[in-house]
Amino acid sequence: MPLVSKNPFTDILRKAGYKATPSRLAVLSFMQKSKKPLSAQGIIERMDKNCDPVTVYRIIKNLALSGIIKQIDLRHNHAHYELVDQNDHHHLICTECGRMEDIAGCEIEEMHKTILRKTASFSEIQQHSLEFYGLCKGCALGSKPKEVLS
Amino acid sequence: MPLVSKNPFTDILRKAGYKATPSRLAVLSFMQKSKKPLSAQGIIERMDKNCDPVTVYRIIKNLALSGIIKQIDLRHNHAHYELVDQNDHHHLICTECGRMEDIAGCEIEEMHKTILRKTASFSEIQQHSLEFYGLCKGCALGSKPKEVLS
DNA sequence: ATAATACTTGCAGGTAAATTGCATTTGGAG
DNA sequence: CTCCAAATGCAATTTACCTGCAAGTATTAT
Structure with missing residues (x-):
C-alpha cells in the first residue's frame, strides 16, 4: 500500500493522449503550485532538472491545445498560462x-x-x-x- | 464652404496630444473601414503610402496607450487592434x-x-x-x- | 506668411519570444 | 524485454516588436 498516491497528472496526460514524461509532470506541478499565471520563461527558469527551453515551449503548446492549461493575455510581451480548474x-x-x-x-x-x-x-x-x-x-x-x- | 467636412480623427488625435499626421490618419481610417480587428502586419500591408513598419508599430502603440484603439487577443501569435467605439x-x-x-x-x-x-x-x-x-x-x-x- | 521647435518619421540594427528540422532518446503497449 | 511512435535536445531560424539617432514636418507663436 503506497504512502504517496501516484501523481494525478499522469492520468490527465494519458487521457489527453500524451505520455506522462518527467518534464510534463514537472511543468504541471509548477503550474499547480503557482498562485500566479506563469510565462514560458517563468517555467523554464524554475525547471530544476536540465530541460531544454524548446521542450517547455512544446509542452505548453500541447497542454494549451488539449485544454489542460489556459493561455492568458496580461498585456505583457509574452503569453501567460494557468491550469484550468x-x-x-x-x-x-x-x-x-x-x-x-x-x-x-x-x-x-x-x-x-x-x-x-x-x-x-x-x-x-x-x-x-x-x-x-x-x-x-x-x-x-x-x-x-x-x-x-x- | 467645404463639401467634405474635415477628418474627424484630426480632432481626436489633437485632443489626445498627438499631431494629426498623414500616417496616423491613414491608420485610423483603415481601422474604421475594417470590419475585423487588424494586426500590425495587416495595417502595414494595407498602407498605400510608403510608411515604415516601425512607424506603424509606434502609431499603434500610442493610440492604444491613449485609449483610441483597443488591443485584442485572438490567440494568434500577434496582437490585434480595433477602434474603441x-x-x-x-x-x-x-x-x-x-x-x-x-x-x-x-x-x-x-x-x-x-x-x-x-x-x-x-x-x-x-x-x-x-x-x-x-x-x-x-x-x-x-x-x-x-x-x-x- | 514665416520661423521656431517639439513631435514624428525612416533607417539600421537589435532583442526576445517562439518555432522548425533533424538526430537521439524514452515511455509504455504488447 | 522489445519495439516504435512519441518526446526531447540542439542548432538554426522566424516572427513580432523595439531602440537610437538623424532628418523631416505639423503646429504654435510671431
Missing part, C-alpha cells in the same frame, strides 16, 4: 506595473448558451477569457513599483 | 481556423463597479477584454477552411 476566475491587471489579482465567481459561462443561440456560424464554445485592465492604487498615486510578474 | 462588443473566435464574429451587447461594464468594491489594491478599471473561443460549424464538421484573419 473548476472555479472559473478572471484577472485584474495594472497597466502600469503589471500587478495582478484574481477575480472570483463570474457567471460568464451562462452567456455561452445565449451566444450559441444567436450565432449562425459557430457550434461550440470551449473557453473564454475575460481580463480587466486598470490602475492599482500604487500606480494611481504616481509611485512606480517594480513589475510584479515576469 | 461606444457599443461595447466582444469576439467569438474559432480555435481551429481563426474565423471570428462579433458579440454584441454585453453588460460587463456593470461588473467594473462590483470588482472595484471587492478589491483592496486597485483603484480604477479602464478597459476589459472578453473573448470566447470555440469551434465554427465548418471546423466542427471536420472541414479545414483557410485562416480568415491575418
